[in-house]
Amino acid sequence: MDVTNLSALNALLNATSGVLLTAGYVQIRRGRIEAHRRCMLAACGASALFLISYVIYHLNVGSVPFTGQGGIRVFYFVVLISHIILAVLVVPLAIITLSHALRERFDRHRRIARWTLPVWLYVSVTGIIVYVMLYVM
Numbered sequence: 010m011d012v013t014n015l016s017a018l019n020a021l022l023n024a025t026s027g028v029l030l031t032a033g034y035v036q037i038r039r040g041r042i043e044a045h046r047r048c049m050l051a052a053c054g055a056s057a058l059f060l061i062s063y064v065i066y067h068l069n070v071g072s073v074p075f076t077g078q079g080g081i082r083v084f085y086f087v088v089l090i091s092h093i094i095l096a097v098l099v100v101p102l103a104i105i106t107l108s109h110a111l112r113e114r115f116d117r118h119r120r121i122a123r124w125t126l127p128v129w130l131y132v133s134v135t136g137i138i139v140y141v142m143l144y145v146m
Contacts, residue, residue: 015066016073020140022059026052027133034126046110052129053107059136073143085142092135099128 010018033048075085102125109118 012066012069015062016070016140016144019059019062019066020137022055022062023133023136023140026055026059027130027137029055030126030130030133049107049110053103056103056129075143077142077146081142081146085139088135088138088142092132092139095128096132096136099125099132102128 029048029052033045033052036042036048037045075082075089077085102121106118106121106125109115109121
């Protein structure tokens with residue numbers, strides 16, 4: 010695999026994480042705690058693999074400029090900037106949320122997970138949008 014192909018892998022890992030997060034949410038709403046646990050741990054794994062792949066890609070390729078013009082350019086940068094800010098925020102949120110769950114502090118886990126899940130889902134979805142806008146459009 011060529012290092013330039015990692016951008017597609019990154020989008021796939023973002024999508025995988027988003028699907029697993031959604032499935033985990035559905036499972037906990039249905040009271041299926043073990044299925045929820047497996048989905049969320051898998052989402053963490055997919056996100057960790059994404060982070061490794063993302064760093065390797067950008068260390069080798071650098072920054073890729075967006076070439077769109079007009080309104081789409083404004084949209085791209087609004088999505089990109091919000092994605093970057095929330096991607097930085099979601100790392101400690103996810104670690105704290107996971108830590109509470111693994112320590113069986115479920116009251117604390119639930120309180121922070123209510124914030125972590127939507128932020129993490131937003132980051133996953135906007136990561137895919139950024140990929141499509143940079144490499145597919």
